[in-house]
Structure formats: C-alpha cells, structure tokens
Amino acid sequence: MALKVIDLFCGAGGLSLGLVDGRFSGGFETILALDNDRAAIATHGVNLPGRAVCANIDQWLAEGEVPEADVVIGGPPCQGFSLLNKKRDGDQRRALWEPYLDIVDKSGASVFLMENVAELYRSPELLDIRARAAKLGFQTQATILNTADYGAPQTRRRTIVLGWKDVNWAPAFPPLPSHAAPGTGSNLPHWRTVRGAIADLPPPTRDTIEGSAPLDLHFGRNPTAKSMERYRSVPEGGNRFDLQRNAPHITPDCWIRKTSGGTDLFGRLWWDRPSVTIRTEFYKPEKGRYLHPVQDRPITHREAARLMGFPDDFKFVGSKVEIARQIGNAVPPPFAGALGRMVRDLFMPVAKTA
Incomplete structure (x- = not known):
C-alpha cells in the first residue's frame, strides 16, 4: 500500500513527483498539496494525484481538516526564516515552519521531510525547528546536500531536515549519492551535464x-x-x-x-x-x-x-x-527520488525471526 503524503508549500510538485513517480522513487501517494500560488497549484493538480488546494497555510490550518498521513514533505519559503531575511529582523510573526510542524503533528505522520536554502543549516532557526520537532516526539537530522550528487544535472545546495518517530528502521541519512564530481576518484558515474x-x-x-x-x-x-x-x-x-x-x-x-x-x-x-x-x-x-x-x-x-x-x-x-x-x-525530481527511497525504507516491514 502506498504511503500517504501531504505536500506543503508544494509549488509545481517536484518533491511530490520524485516520491510518487516510479521513474524516481514510487511507493507514495500525495493526498493533499497546499500552496498559495494559484498557477503552481494548477500544475500540481494536472500532474499528480490528491487534492490540490490554493491557500495560505495559516488560514487553511484554521479552517481546514488535516487528513491522516504517513509523511509530510515541503519547503517553507526562505522568506519565512526571519534570521535569513534581514529585512524581517525583530518581526514576531510566526515563521512558516511553525504551521508546517502543526500539520505534521495533526496528521499523525511518522516522518517529515523539510527542504530549504543551504543557509538554513547554519541558522539559529534550525535549532528552533529541531527543538519543536523534539517536543512532538521526533528525532531529527539535518545536512546540506548537492542535487548533482543525486542525478540532477544541476549543482544546487539545499538543507534537508529529516524527522522520524515510530518507524521500523533508523534512517540511512543522508542517502548515498548516485553520482560524483569528475576527478574525485569515485567509482560512481560522473555528474550529469x-x-x-x-x-x-x-x-x-x-x-x-x-x-x-x-x-x-x-x-x-x-x-x-x-x-x-x-x-x-x-x-x-x-x-x-x-x-x-x-x-x-x-x-x-x-x-x-x-x-x-x-x-x-x-x-x-x-x-x-x-x-x-x-x-x-x-x-x-x-x-x-x-x-x-x-x-x-x-x-x-x-x-x-x-x-x-x-x-x-x-x-x-x-x-x-x-x-x-x-x-x-522546484525541488529537482531526481534528488527528491533519492530522498523518497530513503524515506520509503523507513517503513519496510521488519522480517520475522524463526
């Protein structure tokens, strides 16, 4: 049975596509996608299953019913990270990762996967995200990954935050690269060009x-x-x-x-x-x-x-x-696929011993 996914700040759906499409990962079903960009929601709805909703996340959270899900994915826009946007110094509005984690909690998800700009990794706000996740019972890991290492023909460095609880296995985080830069001595295929x-x-x-x-x-x-x-x-x-x-x-x-x-x-x-x-x-x-x-x-x-x-x-x-x-x-779908395969493995059944 496919794992049920909620995609927040979904954009066109590159992250969902990487999980749902068997060319990249497979084993997932997007049941809800949410974004305030109407054109992006239209794109998501044309290409991917599930309900695609155009709304601001706080407004939707106040009025909508959060469905049960196994996994919540998405990248709160970098404008929401006040410590990364100097124009918002002193702004006390909720950062957009907060309603994201509210939905993680209300959905009963066992895993969340957050993607954002590389600068988040060294931001004090990452500590706040991980502290809130810990209060919700999640263990977390975070790192910066380069999408070229995972089959995308593009060098794009992004922070990935993985949270998990009540799963069958410890995560193999970060996922093993499928490609490597030329001249590194690796036996992996070279970066796509x-x-x-x-x-x-x-x-x-x-x-x-x-x-x-x-x-x-x-x-x-x-x-x-x-x-x-x-x-x-x-x-x-x-x-x-x-x-x-x-x-x-x-x-x-x-x-x-x-x-x-x-x-x-x-x-x-x-x-x-x-x-x-x-x-x-x-x-x-x-x-x-x-x-x-x-x-x-x-x-x-x-x-x-x-x-x-x-x-x-x-x-x-x-x-x-x-x-x-x-x-x-967007999140490059080949990169999303590598993340999806890692997440899918967390739910693999534990073999019974004789």
Whole structure:
C-alpha cells in the first residue's frame, strides 16, 4: 500500500513527483498539496494525484481538516526564516515552519521531510525547528546536500531536515549519492551535464507555450541587436568580465565600476558540467549564468525544466513568468527520488525471526 503524503508549500510538485513517480522513487501517494500560488497549484493538480488546494497555510490550518498521513514533505519559503531575511529582523510573526510542524503533528505522520536554502543549516532557526520537532516526539537530522550528487544535472545546495518517530528502521541519512564530481576518484558515474540534458533540443523557433512536449516550453526572449552583440562576446563558461574585455562599449557602466564579485552574471553555461542553480528568472542572463553554452541566447523554459530534472511529459500551467517561477522554485525530481527511497525504507516491514 502506498504511503500517504501531504505536500506543503508544494509549488509545481517536484518533491511530490520524485516520491510518487516510479521513474524516481514510487511507493507514495500525495493526498493533499497546499500552496498559495494559484498557477503552481494548477500544475500540481494536472500532474499528480490528491487534492490540490490554493491557500495560505495559516488560514487553511484554521479552517481546514488535516487528513491522516504517513509523511509530510515541503519547503517553507526562505522568506519565512526571519534570521535569513534581514529585512524581517525583530518581526514576531510566526515563521512558516511553525504551521508546517502543526500539520505534521495533526496528521499523525511518522516522518517529515523539510527542504530549504543551504543557509538554513547554519541558522539559529534550525535549532528552533529541531527543538519543536523534539517536543512532538521526533528525532531529527539535518545536512546540506548537492542535487548533482543525486542525478540532477544541476549543482544546487539545499538543507534537508529529516524527522522520524515510530518507524521500523533508523534512517540511512543522508542517502548515498548516485553520482560524483569528475576527478574525485569515485567509482560512481560522473555528474550529469548540460550537454546530456539539453543537447538534443533544436534551436527554438517559436514563441508559445502550446503544443506537445518537448517543444511546448522551448521558447525564449526576443533579444535586441545590442543584446545579441553582448551574447556573442561571451565564450562558453565566460561571464560579464569577458563582455567587458571584448565589448566594453556595450557593457553596462555599473558592471565596469564593479571590478569584483558576480562571476556568474551574464555567464554562459558549460556543456560538460552541470548547470548552476536554476532560479526563477533564468530567462534573464543579467541575473546569472543562464546563456546557452554555444547559442547566442538565454536558455529556454524547456531547457531549464530539463536542467531541474523534470521529464518532458510533466505539464506546466500558467504564464511564462509563472512557469519560470515554478521551475526555479522546484525541488529537482531526481534528488527528491533519492530522498523518497530513503524515506520509503523507513517503513519496510521488519522480517520475522524463526
């Protein structure tokens, strides 16, 4: 029987997909998904089983009935961690992990899996999370993991907090990696690369989100002549400093004045490395290393989805900006699958002895 899952702050459903889909893990059934992003909830509902609800978590918790579940998953948004958001210093509102743990408690779950930014690991707020979990009877472990070590073609470092009680086995935490960086001497397969993820896609030729996979999201911006000249001045693996050297006359003055930092800004990806972290504005090269390795353009939405590890048959719902936000905020499904297999093992029956 599938383990029942509640997915909080679910976004498009990358974490649920990694648990539910047999290509990644399997053995789980999402019975409830909750998020306040309407487009993301629509995406979750199209692709995954269970009830998908668009609501703020505190409001829903006050008005809704928490179903019984085996596992609660999700990543309270980093804006909720006041110690990670300096603009909220002194703000006494509840951090978003608090209603998350309220639902863990009310659901009767034996396991919770929390995913968030790497900075959470060294935040005093992690101590608060673990202390509250301990009061609810949970043991916890936490660490920072790199999604490239688990089959995603992207280096994305995230804090994972695992809580458990009343399960059959102690967790094998963190899960063993399936891939390793080249040059480390490991016998594991090398990290998946940008080339392996997107090289088969043709250059984008149309500007639409309609159609059949994989080209339904294969669109990008319509760059100006100046933007094209800027793109051409940056070699594979290069960045804004190459732009400044090769085309100073079209380099923004603010970049010329800033002589250090920002080495990913206006950068090109490398073919034979994983992608950098895909964020919500990956279609803007001024935001990071989001230029295609050899074509003079930013990566498309389809390429970004592949670099997150989403299969082409996963359907996104919403506008271009809404879909980009869903992709950039997601948990890479291959990484989620590794976490799911670890959680599934906790519920394996204990063999009877003669």
